[in-house]
């Protein structure tokens with residue numbers, strides 16, 4: 363029901379947004395389709411909620427239940443759902459919130475949405491889908507042949523078809539209708555009878571249903587007059603096909619994202635989706651311009667802005683002298699010297715017991731091991747979070763959690779603290795003899811997650827708790843629980859740290875050949891000196907891959923709430939442990955508008 367007191371609502375929204383013009387432009391826009399470019403901390407969530415409230419107030423959405431909000435993970439969905447539930451009623455005032463409006467909005471992730479659809483319509487493509495799809499073990503396409511029960515039924519060609527589909531999605535090649543059919547038939551005939559399903563099948567089944575049953579497609583197209591998608595930059599080709607299937611000519615759209623945080627190119631995030639969609643769907647593009655996250659931190663504010671300007675202007679932005687950001691940095695002649703300086707700083711920072719610190723690396727290897735050894739030598743406790751998504755231990759731990767979780771909660775879904783602790787104990791028992799450090803860390807993360815869900819999410823309905831935990835296990839997202847771990851110091855990869863924040867962040871090994879992989883194609887690769895400079899102009903063939911790596915650098919820098927530090931050394935070890943003594947500081951750290959300041963001297967940072 364539209365609110366008669368629109369002026370009041372507009373005023374309230376304007377006040378809450380402190381008159382931020384760009385945000386208000388998004389919120390009050392008459393355009394039915396908006397794409398918002400907004401880095402973390404620019405008020406994306408707040409703006410999204412106000413726009414939803416406003417559209418409801420002016421009667422452009424008949425019922426909050428008919429808003430579909432899609433985020434990347436169930437965890438993100440729950441956070442947004444909570445925000446919506448908290449903020450919508452106060453924005454709309456009591457006449458419009460006799461019931462908790464925010465609670466009714468459907469906010470989920472792509473898999474959650476598809477599972478909901480399969481529960482209703484899965485029977486159309488397979489009798490096995492009459493059963494609750496949440497009771498199946500969801501696995502990756504490459505995991506199928508590792509399950510002994512599936513190995514016995516899958517032919518070499520079947521395995522090939524599964525892997526080819528995965529490769530196609532990761533390379534952002536949209537699979538054809540026939541390829542989807544062939545793939546789905548294998549999952550239906552060989553996996554479902556054994557209570558397995560693949561992650562991709564959850565979406566591909568839905569694509570098949572929407573393609574073959576126009577009445578189902580029509581229902582979804584008309585049911586959701588507003589579709590909101592967060593983290594839109596990470597959308598892969600099948601998620602995009604899904605979205606396109608449920609958008610009709612009338613559907614209002616609100617997509618939000620940040621092209622610079624697209625670090626999932628390697629898992630199929632569609633390149634340039636944020637720009638191509640503008641023409642394809644006649645969207646109004648609005649970029650938010652004010653960073654609230656660093657509003658009281660001028661140096662981080664400048665750094666965030668300058669890095670973004672480099673990406674926008676292909677490393678040739680005009681930045682005035684007073685806008686240059688100073689970044690404290692450490693340089694070592696050896697890897698050991700670099701590690702020593704980083705760890706001494708960490709030691710100093712942890713004296714403030716409230717400080718949380720992350721030490722980030724582009725990847726695992728000897729360089730990170732030297733820092734670990736140094737931490738141990740200096741008796742600094744740390745959490746080891748150098749996970750890789752496709753590590754055997756990492757994958758199997760998630761699979762084990764998923765199996766034990768379905769066994770315990772699949773049918774009853776009675777998820778309370780005591781039951782969750784018992785579940786975590788059963789996982790520990792399964793790993794009682796395991797000594798490897800990845801597994802030990804994962805057990806710690808599981809405990810932290812159980813604690814978090816038991817306390818912070820205690821009020822969730824059991825079904826939502828089930829979906830949350832299943833999503834984490836299915837999508838191997840335990841690493842995201844690093845934010846709950848009770849450790850002042852965390853060692854992680856940049857990819858593992860995406861979406862998380864710490865007070866202080868050390869970005870280590872910011873060196874040529876280490877932080878970016880494109881050096882081999884760079885005209886400056888053999889330049890002299892201790893620092894490598896970006897080529898000027900940037901060769902066309904290098905631009906895209908250079909920007910991809912620069913996005914990773916941006917994500918690393920912006921994990922810091924208070925201060926980021928950069929470190930590098932002349933010595934480096936490659937992935938195979940081979941030593942080189944010709945290291946140079948990576949060109950990214952010397953991009954326009956960034957000034958490295960030696961942090962080893964006592965008067966800096």
Ligand SMILES: Nc1ncnc2c1ncn2[C@@H]1O[C@H](COP(=O)(O)OP(=O)(O)OP(=O)(O)O)[C@@H](O)[C@H]1O
Pocket residue numbers: 378379380381382385400401402403404405406407408409654655
């Ligand atoms: N117009 C505004 N005036 C004052 N504070 C604001 C405004 N917009 C956002 N904020 C505050 O800035 C912080 C970040 O906002 P929000 O969470 O909406 O940003 P975000 O872009 O979604 O960030 P993230 O992706 O990191 O969650 C919040 O504390 C929010 O209240």
